[in-house]
Amino acid sequence: xxxxxxxxxxxxxxxxxxxxxxxxxxxxxxxxxxxxxxxxxxxxxxxxxxxxxxxxxxxxxxxxxxxxxxxxxxxxxxxxxxxxxxxxxxxxxxxxxxxxxxxxxxxxxxxxxxxxxxxxxxxxxxxxxxxxxxxxxxxxxxxxxxxxxxxxxxxxxxxxxxxxxxxxxxxxxxxxxxxxxxxxxxxxxxxxxxxxxxxxxxxxxxxxxxxxxxxxxxxxxxxxxxxxxxxxxxxxxxxxxxxxxxxxxxxxxxxxxxxxxxxxxxxxxxxxxxxxxxxxxxxxxxxxxxxxxxxxxxxxxxxxxxxxxxxxxxxxxxxxxxxxxxxxxxxxxxxxxxxxxxxxxxxxxx
Amino acid sequence: xxxxxxxxxxxxxxxxxxxxxxxxxxxxxxxxxxxxxxxxxxxxxxxxxxxxxxxxxxxxxxxxxxxxxxxxxxxxxxxxxxxxxxxxxxxxxxxxxxxxxxxxxxxxxxxxxxxxxxxxxxxxxxxxxxxxxxxxxxxxxxxxxxxxxxxxxxxxxxxxxxxxxxxxxxxxxxxxxxxxxxxxxxxxxxxxxxxxxxxxxxxxxxxxxxxxxxxxxxxxxxxxxxxxxxxxxxxxxxxxxxxxxxxxxxxxxxxxxxxxxxxxxxxxxxxxxxxxxxxxxxxxxxxxxxxxxxxxxxxx
Numbered sequence: 001x002x003x004x005x006x007x008x009x010x011x012x013x014x015x016x017x018x019x020x021x022x023x024x025x026x027x028x029x030x031x032x033x034x035x036x037x038x039x040x041x042x043x044x045x046x047x048x049x050x051x052x053x054x055x056x057x058x059x060x061x062x063x064x065x066x067x068x069x070x071x072x073x074x075x076x077x078x079x080x081x082x083x084x085x086x087x088x089x090x091x092x093x094x095x096x097x098x099x100x101x102x103x104x105x106x107x108x109x110x111x112x113x114x115x116x117x118x119x120x121x122x123x124x125x126x127x128x129x130x131x132x133x134x135x136x137x138x139x140x141x142x143x144x145x146x147x148x149x150x151x152x153x154x155x156x157x158x159x160x161x162x163x164x165x166x167x168x169x170x171x172x173x174x175x176x177x178x179x180x181x182x183x184x185x186x187x188x189x190x191x192x193x194x195x196x197x198x199x200x201x202x203x204x205x206x207x208x209x210x211x212x213x214x215x216x217x218x219x220x221x222x223x224x225x226x227x228x229x230x231x232x233x234x235x236x237x238x239x240x241x242x243x244x245x246x247x248x249x250x251x252x253x254x255x256x257x258x259x260x261x262x263x264x265x266x267x268x269x270x271x272x273x274x275x276x277x278x279x280x281x282x283x284x285x286x287x288x289x290x291x292x293x294x295x296x297x298x299x300x301x302x303x304x305x306x307x308x309x310x311x312x313x314x315x316x317x318x319x320x321x322x323x324x325x326x327x328x329x330x331x332x333x334x335x336x337x338x339x340x341x342x343x344x345x346x347x348x349x350x
Numbered sequence: 351x352x353x354x355x356x357x358x359x360x361x362x363x364x365x366x367x368x369x370x371x372x373x374x375x376x377x378x379x380x381x382x383x384x385x386x387x388x389x390x391x392x393x394x395x396x397x398x399x400x401x402x403x404x405x406x407x408x409x410x411x412x413x414x415x416x417x418x419x420x421x422x423x424x425x426x427x428x429x430x431x432x433x434x435x436x437x438x439x440x441x442x443x444x445x446x447x448x449x450x451x452x453x454x455x456x457x458x459x460x461x462x463x464x465x466x467x468x469x470x471x472x473x474x475x476x477x478x479x480x481x482x483x484x485x486x487x488x489x490x491x492x493x494x495x496x497x498x499x500x501x502x503x504x505x506x507x508x509x510x511x512x513x514x515x516x517x518x519x520x521x522x523x524x525x526x527x528x529x530x531x532x533x534x535x536x537x538x539x540x541x542x543x544x545x546x547x548x549x550x551x552x553x554x555x556x557x558x559x560x561x562x563x564x565x566x567x568x569x570x571x572x573x574x575x576x577x578x579x580x581x582x583x584x585x586x587x588x589x590x591x592x593x594x595x596x597x598x599x600x601x602x603x604x605x606x607x608x609x610x611x612x613x614x615x616x617x618x619x620x621x622x623x624x625x626x627x628x629x630x631x632x633x634x635x636x637x638x639x640x641x642x643x644x645x646x647x648x649x650x
Contacts, residue, residue: 052537074542079541084534089556098552101540235604 001063001153001186002028003049006305008058010044018044020210022058031178031187032215033197035122035233036207042190045207049188051075059251062154065141078147078155078185082162085143086131089170092118092142093127099150117145122174136163140172146311148179153181157189173200174277200221206230223333228342240268240310244337250283259346263337267347270300272334273312275319280332280349287328292319302330381425383622391636402616414616415600418593419574419624426511427569431513431562434518439554456520463513464565470509471496496584513579514572518565521588529554552637563632570628574621579601593627599622 003026011017019041026032034042047053048060049159052071059066067075086095094101100110112162118124121141131139147155160176161169176201180187197204198218205215206229214221214230223232231239244263244269251260266283277284287305294316301319305311305328310317310329336347406412440450473480474495482492495501527533539549580594590603597617605614 048538050541052540072537073543073545075541077541079538081534081538084532084538086537087553087556089536089559094506098539098544102539102542102548102552104543156541 002026003047003154003186003188004059004064004324005045006059006061008048008055010048010055010062012051017056018210019048019055022210022212024205024212024215026186027186027273028063028186029184030202031163031177031200032203032205033191034188034205035194035199036188036190037192037239040207041210042207043158044210046156046188046190049154050077050079050156076150076153078150078152079158080140080147081158082142082160086139088131088144090130090132092123092134095131095142096145096149098146103113103150106209113149114145116151120179121145135289136289137168137172139165140226141175142234144176145178147245148183148185152185155185155187157187159191160189161193163192169196170283176200190321195236199232199239206233206273209235217299224345224348225267225336228265228267228338228344229337233267237270237313238313240273240308241269241306242266242268242308242310246306246308250285259337262339262345264340265338265342266330267336267338268310268330268336270313272313273303273310274314274329274331277329278331278333280336281329282294283330285328286325286331288325289319289322292322362570371464380467388499402612406613406616409613410447411595412613415595415597415617416620418595419576420599422507422510422573422593422596423570426514426573427506427566429511430514430518430569431565434515434565435522435562437515438519438522438526441523443605453524458518463578464582466513467509467582470505470512471583474505476489476500501590502584506580506593509582509583510576510579512571517568517572517591520563520649521561521568522558525558529557563635565650567632571625574625574628597624 005022008019008022009017022041022045023043034045036042042122044053048055051067051070054068060068062075072100086100089096093114096114099259100113104136105113114127115124121143121144123145124144125136126134126138131142134142140163144160157176161172161328164172173196174295189197189200201218204218204221205216206213206221208229212232214226221230222234225234227269228241232241242265244260247266248260274281283306287303287310289301290304290309291302293300293302297316299314299316299319301312301314301322303326332347337345340343360541403649415624430537444451476492476494476496479495485492493501497549512529539553574596575598576594576596579597580592580596584592584594590599592601598621601614601617601621604610607637
């Protein structure tokens with residue numbers, strides 16, 4: 001199912017707007033992650049799609065059909081949230097069977113489908129247990145079966161792995177991705193965890209202050225951020241941001257001088273700071289490596305450049321010596337220039 | 351870092367905190383109970399024996415009182431449960447003037463039993479009773495409602511129901527409010543396809559199971575202890591001819607008016623047995639809450 005938002009605004013009663021002129025289209029069968037902080041508007045997007053709230057303005061479409069006023073019951077959506085995903089008074093079997101029961105599916109068929117789904121998510125031994133006695137990971141598995149058992153057209157996952165232990169997340173994430181790919185179901189996933197987003201998504205929508213900052217594939221977002229916010233939001237260690245004026249003398253002459261008139265910030269990915277000049281580099285500076293941290297397979301160097309501290313990351317043993325002035329290069333692939341509004345004006349692929 | 355109090359010291363503090371209430375309960379509840387037994391066994395009156403219950407069973411007044419009490423229990427308690435729940439649910443669903451509706455249904459509880467009984471009695475009075483005044487306006491025949499046994503009994507039952515309703519209403523409202531705070535569970539049900547009626551049936555009602563038993567218990571105790579209302583509603587001397595002649599009233603009558611201590615003590619014990627039964631059955635019917643998940647920490 002294709003989901004479209006056209007100029008959607010939403011504000012709670014007498015309060016400032018949470019969503020402002022949100023526009024996007026999610027193609028059928030894709031897994032899209034809405035990435036942002038709790039107050040960025042990602043929850044409002046999920047709630048609008050689910051039908052828990054209605055837009056103040058704009059249009060929400062499912063496959064070209066406007067569904068602004070449609071109640072949640074009529075939308076055929078599977079829903080999984082970290083907050084409440086199961087009915088505490090029902091055991092696992094009844095929890096999975098609940099959507100089928102309210103849809104008045106016959107008992108025999110209901111039992112068959114519940115057992116099939118319990119097997120698929122590996123909870124067939126927990127069918128008589130109650131949610132209070134399940135671990136967060138088991139709850140998530142049951143909730144996933146509950147969400148998918150009625151064959152929904154759309155799957156909404158509101159921070160589904162938030163409550164799950166970090167050591168168990170990967171396995172669950174793989175299960176969700178496997179089921180999503182097998183069913184080919186359009187899926188919307190919200191999270192504040194960029195690793196989760198980068199590993200799972202076909203497309204990522206980064207939200208901030210009620211607006212989509214950029215909607216693109218994970219690679220596109222990382223290598224071609226359209227806004228400074230997006231560049232800052234993605235990446236470990238985070239991107240280095242400097243005032244553009246600071247590196248102006250160090251910038252290679254062939255870059256258009258026009259860029260510097262408008263450039264306010266320059267952002268350099270940690271892996272784009274190198275010791276040897278790459279084939280294509282933007283700037284060459286002399287700076288002092290203050291500290292080197294080795295993490296086995298990789299290492300990070302903390303560099304003092306004028307008043308600013310930069311971080312560079314590379315494979316282990318790439319940086320040899322600390323506490324000395326070193327020549328450093330900013331590779332073109334990974335260095336971006338932004339105007340005072342945080343809009344990219346150079347670097348990457350415009 | 352603050353030092354933790356040893357367990358024994360904690361237990362001692364807890365006992366110390368419980369002591370005043372314990373003294374009050376022993377002094378004003380258990381002591382009178384034991385005293386009753388001693389009165390029954392005292393030398394001045396015929397000793398209390400097991401055959402007191404046989405005498406009690408033969409007493410037509412006792413049988414009538416027991417029957418009336420059971421009728422009131424069966425008539426008032428389920429009605430109070432059902433009506434109390436639906437009123438609480440409806441008031442919680444209505445947004446317009448919600449506090450006003452709550453106050454209206456809470457009034458029977460706040461106004462006091464005696465006052466409300468007098469008010470209800472006034473409704474059915476022959477002269478200037480609201481019921482007869484209404485009938486007069488319509489040109490219908492007025493009656494001595496409180497002298498017609500069926501009508502008087504029905505009016506008494508309604509009075510008791512209204513008084514009990516306030517309590518069941520307020521308990522249900524409190525629980526439903528906590529449920530509504532958990533909006534996510536209703537959103538989940540809605541997206542799973544449950545209509546409002548199905549949400550009531552599958553989400554609200556199961557979540558209120560414990561509350562139903564609590565209200566049942568409270569209402570049962572209320573009806574089993576009915577006395578003031580009957581005394582006032584039937585003007586004291588008419589009680590024995592009506593539904594207000596309950597077990598509590600029978601104990602009062604045999605003890606204070608007929609001075610038949612033996613029967614009074616036996617009847618009081620029957621009443622207490624009924625109350626204990628009323629308390630035990632709901633507690634036994636409540637399923638144990640499923641065990642909470644505790645993560646297994648493996649030994650290093």
